[in-house]
Amino acid sequence: MPVRPLRPLIALGVALAAGAALLFGAPAQSGEPQPLPLGATWPNAQRGSIPSKLPDGSEYSPGLFLDAHTSAGTVQSADARTLRLIVRQADGTVRELRKVPAEHRAPFAALTSSANTLIWVESVxxxxxxxTGGITGAPKARLLTTxxxxxxxxxxxYDLVIEGGHLHWAAxxxxxxxxxxxxxxxxGKVTVTSEPGTWxxxxxxxxxDGQTAARGATTLxxxxxxxxxxxPTADRTVAACSPSWCQMVSLNTDGYARIDLSHPDGSARRKVAEGxxxxxxxxxxxxxxFEVLARVGPQSDLSGNQELLIHDLKTRRTVLVSPDAGNISYRGGVLWWSTGDQSSFVRNSLDLRTI
Structure with missing residues (x-):
C-alpha cells in the first residue's frame, strides 16, 4: 500500500526543530496562552480506553472507532498464523467478520463505515x-471487487468514501x-474517470491535488x-486543504514551525500554533x-511520544488532550491514540462529535 507522502514534507522542519528543542528548549513564546485541560473544557465529550490485547492474549489493532467505545480492527493470533477482522463492542464482546491465514496477507486496512455497513481493504x-460486511448482524462479509x-x-x-450508495477511491x-x-x-461494475496530476x-x-508535491496542495x-x-500557496510553505479549510505550514525566523489556517479563498486566516x-x-x-496537533513534550525524550492537542477553530482555544500520546489516528469524528510503552499500553479515544 502507498504510504503518506505529504505529512513527512509538512513535518520536516518541525522534526528538526523538535530535536533542537530537546537539547536547548523551545523558544519562549511571549503571551502565548497555555493549553486548556480536556476534562474541564469539554466535560461532556465522550471518551474511552481499551487494552491492546483481547482477553485471550491476542494483539488487537483498531482501524476505526465507530464511537468512543466501539471499534473495528485487526486481531493477530498468538502464533501469528491468522488474522481476524472484528468489531469490539463497549462491553468487550467481539463480533468476527473475517478470519484468514496471515501468510501472504496484510492487516485489514482503510476501514470506513456508513450506517450498518463496514468496508475495508484486504491485500493478498x-x-x-x-x-464489505454488516457491523451488526447481516449481511455477512463478502468480496466487493478486485x-x-x-x-x-x-x-x-477519505481514502475510501461512501456516498450516494457508492464507494469511491483514488488510484x-x-x-x-x-x-x-x-x-x-x-x-457490480467499477466506474473509472481520470484527471492529470496526483489527487x-x-x-x-x-x-x-499535490499529494506528492513539495508545496502540497494548489487546487480543489x-x-x-x-x-x-x-x-493559498506561498514560498517555503506546505499546504493541505479540505473544501472548508486550508492548512499552511512554514518555518518562522527562529526555524520553528508555524501553522496557519484559512478558508480556501484565503479568508479568515489565523495562526493556530507556533513552536x-x-x-x-x-x-x-x-x-x-478541530485542528489536531502534536508537540514535543517533557516526556518525549523518554517515551518517544508527544503531547496531543486540539485547536478549536470555533472558540480559538487550544486543548491538551494527552501529555504523552503515540500512534495518533482519526476517522469519521473519533480521535484515538496510545499511552504507555511497547510492552504495556492502552488505546484512548475521544468522540469529537460529542463536543
Missing part, C-alpha cells in the same frame, strides 16, 4: 481487494494521472460539477472545526 500477496487499480492511500478518513495511473473509481455498495479524495464530491476540484478552486508543533493527522480541520 500484495494485491488489494475490497470487502478491480481496484493502483489504490492510493494517504492515511486519511494512480500511467502518465502522471489519477483515476477516480467507484462501485455500488451492492456490487486524493476529500469530503465528497471534492478532490485535492469538484468531481461532480468540474468546478476548481485555487488554494515545536506538527500536524498529527493527515486530515485538515476535522468536522470543519
Amino acid at each position: 500477496r500484495g494485491k488489494p481487494e475490497l470487502w 478491480d481496484v487499480g493502483a489504490m492510493q492511500f494517504y492515511d486519511s478518513q 494512480s495511473a500511467a502518465g502522471d494521472r489519477t483515476e477516480f473509481r467507484s462501485i455500488p455498495l451492492t456490487g 486524493a479524495l476529500s469530503a465528497w464530491p471534492w478532490a485535492v 476540484r469538484n468531481l461532480t460539477t468540474g468546478q476548481t478552486v485555487a488554494v 515545536t508543533f506538527e500536524t498529527a493527522i493527515a486530515d485538515v480541520a476535522v468536522l470543519d472545526r
Whole structure:
C-alpha cells in the first residue's frame, strides 16, 4: 500500500526543530496562552480506553472507532498464523467478520463505515481487494471487487468514501494521472474517470491535488460539477486543504514551525500554533472545526511520544488532550491514540462529535 507522502514534507522542519528543542528548549513564546485541560473544557465529550490485547492474549489493532467505545480492527493470533477482522463492542464482546491465514496477507486496512455497513481493504500477496460486511448482524462479509487499480492511500478518513450508495477511491495511473473509481455498495461494475496530476479524495464530491508535491496542495476540484478552486500557496510553505479549510505550514525566523489556517479563498486566516508543533493527522480541520496537533513534550525524550492537542477553530482555544500520546489516528469524528510503552499500553479515544 502507498504510504503518506505529504505529512513527512509538512513535518520536516518541525522534526528538526523538535530535536533542537530537546537539547536547548523551545523558544519562549511571549503571551502565548497555555493549553486548556480536556476534562474541564469539554466535560461532556465522550471518551474511552481499551487494552491492546483481547482477553485471550491476542494483539488487537483498531482501524476505526465507530464511537468512543466501539471499534473495528485487526486481531493477530498468538502464533501469528491468522488474522481476524472484528468489531469490539463497549462491553468487550467481539463480533468476527473475517478470519484468514496471515501468510501472504496484510492487516485489514482503510476501514470506513456508513450506517450498518463496514468496508475495508484486504491485500493478498500484495494485491488489494475490497470487502464489505454488516457491523451488526447481516449481511455477512463478502468480496466487493478486485478491480481496484493502483489504490492510493494517504492515511486519511477519505481514502475510501461512501456516498450516494457508492464507494469511491483514488488510484494512480500511467502518465502522471489519477483515476477516480467507484462501485455500488451492492456490487457490480467499477466506474473509472481520470484527471492529470496526483489527487486524493476529500469530503465528497471534492478532490485535492499535490499529494506528492513539495508545496502540497494548489487546487480543489469538484468531481461532480468540474468546478476548481485555487488554494493559498506561498514560498517555503506546505499546504493541505479540505473544501472548508486550508492548512499552511512554514518555518518562522527562529526555524520553528508555524501553522496557519484559512478558508480556501484565503479568508479568515489565523495562526493556530507556533513552536515545536506538527500536524498529527493527515486530515485538515476535522468536522470543519478541530485542528489536531502534536508537540514535543517533557516526556518525549523518554517515551518517544508527544503531547496531543486540539485547536478549536470555533472558540480559538487550544486543548491538551494527552501529555504523552503515540500512534495518533482519526476517522469519521473519533480521535484515538496510545499511552504507555511497547510492552504495556492502552488505546484512548475521544468522540469529537460529542463536543
